[in-house]
Amino acid sequence: MPGFELVGKEERDSVNELFDDGGILFAHGFDALRNGRYRVREFEKAFAEKVGVKYAQAVSSGTAALKVALFAAGIRPGDEVITQTFTFIATVEAIIDLGAKPVLVNINETLNLDPVEFEKAITPKTKAVIPVHMLGVACEMDKISEIAKKHNILIVEDNCESLGAEWDGSYLGTKSDVCAWSFDAGKVIITGEGGMVTTNSEDIYKFAKEYHDHGHESNPAFPRGRDTRRIYGFNYRMSELQAAVGLAQLKKLDFIVQKNRENYGIWYDGLKEIKGIQFRKIPALSKPLCDCLIFQVESRERAHKIVAEMAKEGLGTKNVPDAIEWHFAKYWDHMAVAFGKTKDELIRFTEPSANQLDRSIAIPIMVKHDSEIIERNLEKLRNILKRV
Numbered sequence: 001m002p003g004f005e006l007v008g009k010e011e012r013d014s015v016n017e018l019f020d021d022g023g024i025l026f027a028h029g030f031d032a033l034r035n036g037r038y039r040v041r042e043f044e045k046a047f048a049e050k051v052g053v054k055y056a057q058a059v060s061s062g063t064a065a066l067k068v069a070l071f072a073a074g075i076r077p078g079d080e081v082i083t084q085t086f087t088f089i090a091t092v093e094a095i096i097d098l099g100a101k102p103v104l105v106n107i108n109e110t111l112n113l114d115p116v117e118f119e120k121a122i123t124p125k126t127k128a129v130i131p132v133h134m135l136g137v138a139c140e141m142d143k144i145s146e147i148a149k150k151h152n153i154l155i156v157e158d159n160c161e162s163l164g165a166e167w168d169g170s171y172l173g174t175k176s177d178v179c180a181w182s183f184d185a186g187k188v189i190i191t192g193e194g195g196m197v198t199t200n201s202e203d204i205y206k207f208a209k210e211y212h213d214h215g216h217e218s219n220p221a222f223p224r225g226r227d228t229r230r231i232y233g234f235n236y237r238m239s240e241l242q243a244a245v246g247l248a249q250l251k252k253l254d255f256i257v258q259k260n261r262e263n264y265g266i267w268y269d270g271l272k273e274i275k276g277i278q279f280r281k282i283p284a285l286s287k288p289l290c291d292c293l294i295f296q297v298e299s300r301e302r303a304h305k306i307v308a309e310m311a312k313e314g315l316g317t318k319n320v321p322d323a324i325e326w327h328f329a330k331y332w333d334h335m336a337v338a339f340g341k342t343k344d345e346l347i348r349f350t351e352p353s354a355n356q357l358d359r360s361i362a363i364p365i366m367v368k369h370d371s372e373i374i375e376r377n378l379e380k381l382r383n384i385l386k387r388v
């Protein structure tokens, strides 16, 4: 992980500079009072350049980014949108909030969308698929893209968790129709709350821009108070404060990713000889973010015991299993009706995913841990794995 470990002088300076420049916290207007600086615009430009896309639209959260991305891509009530059972709940909430139908697909041993199941779930109503690159590792984008192309389905990536990870030499999230990113408190870079929608399509960008801002077209022929509109929208805007923090954090991205990979290497080397554990499958073209190392054991019961022992030794996990209820559709019976299932059907349907997740343990990789701390934690974990 993550940006929160590195919040410091640069973020404070960036915010102070914003106040020195007039303290305008709104992304638009107040032209005479802001010393020519528009931080949200600067953050969008810097982000687009960094990840390698034509357009970036900053928004108020990753959840908002998903909803704006789906709307901008043309998802409307009644459309079906396929996504995976293992994701943060927001992916499904965004689909439901637009009046579309979320269609669940189980994960495979990559712990991401199973392409075979994806193809089986397609119906004449399917408009889009949301592959979610969970915990730093890419979905199998080659297979997913091929299937989506064959069936004329849009790809809306949820890359809220994996900024910095790559697919086939490019940043993940930059080659599909549109992508949603998050900068919430636990993400790779943070802005407090915040998100981004990126795309290479001018059309999608324009809809995203308008939808996230009450339909404002930002028509240069008119002042904002007389701006034109063609669609309704909402307020999903990012503030200048968030963008000021984001600008400082973005400069730390390369360092964060590099440290993740270094520290992951130490963890991996320290565990690779252990019998009875298996590492998460990583697709060949995926270069992971390495903010988390996931291994599996042979049974749920053993995983459960290992995690209980880890807790006694002060070793935590990252979402799997400590926050699994928020990341696995099996537990979302309050939304079962949206999936067109009963509670029992939901549990039965998600069993193949449960079989993967219940045996998985995700170790968080911390940027600020030095090799001494990691070796100490590794020793604790190795001892647990020997005795449990």
Ligand SMILES: Cc1ncc(COP(=O)(O)O)c(C=O)c1O
Pocket: 061, 062, 063, 064, 087, 088, 090, 091, 132, 158, 160, 161, 182, 183, 184, 193, 194, 195
């Ligand atoms: C996969 C995924 N999608 C969407 C989100 C939502 O992002 P936010 O918390 O910024 O709304 C998250 C955040 O946890 C996430 O992990």
